[in-house]
Amino acid sequence: MSKIPPEIPPGFVAYGRSPDFVSDNLPAKLQSAHSTKAGTWGLLHVLEGVVHYRLEAPHQGDRIVRAGETVVIESQVPHRVAFLEPGRMFVEFYRLAAANDEAD
Secondary structure, eight states, X not given: XXXXXXXXXXXXXXXXXXXXXXXXXXXXXXXXXXXXXXXXXXXXXXXXXXXXXXXXXXXXXXXXXXXXXXEEEOTTOOEEXXXXXXXXXXXXXXXXXXHHHHHO
């Protein structure tokens, strides 16, 4: 059973990011249970407003993320997000450095 990790694991490097999402255009897919693909971790950046990040059962954990804060998204762990106050956010994606080298 996973809890929200405090940081991205060592050896992982950023390789991409989502577009910015605002409360008016947050896709329904992100507001319902979804997960990253195998080997991909994420770092949710809240630029403005307040976001609620919640793990889906059987995992346990949720976090209120405010402007200027981040939360780690563990690979393949189902979760959902919702704006509690209007704002703007994006997700930065990470993978193992070796996997990054092979993809180039």
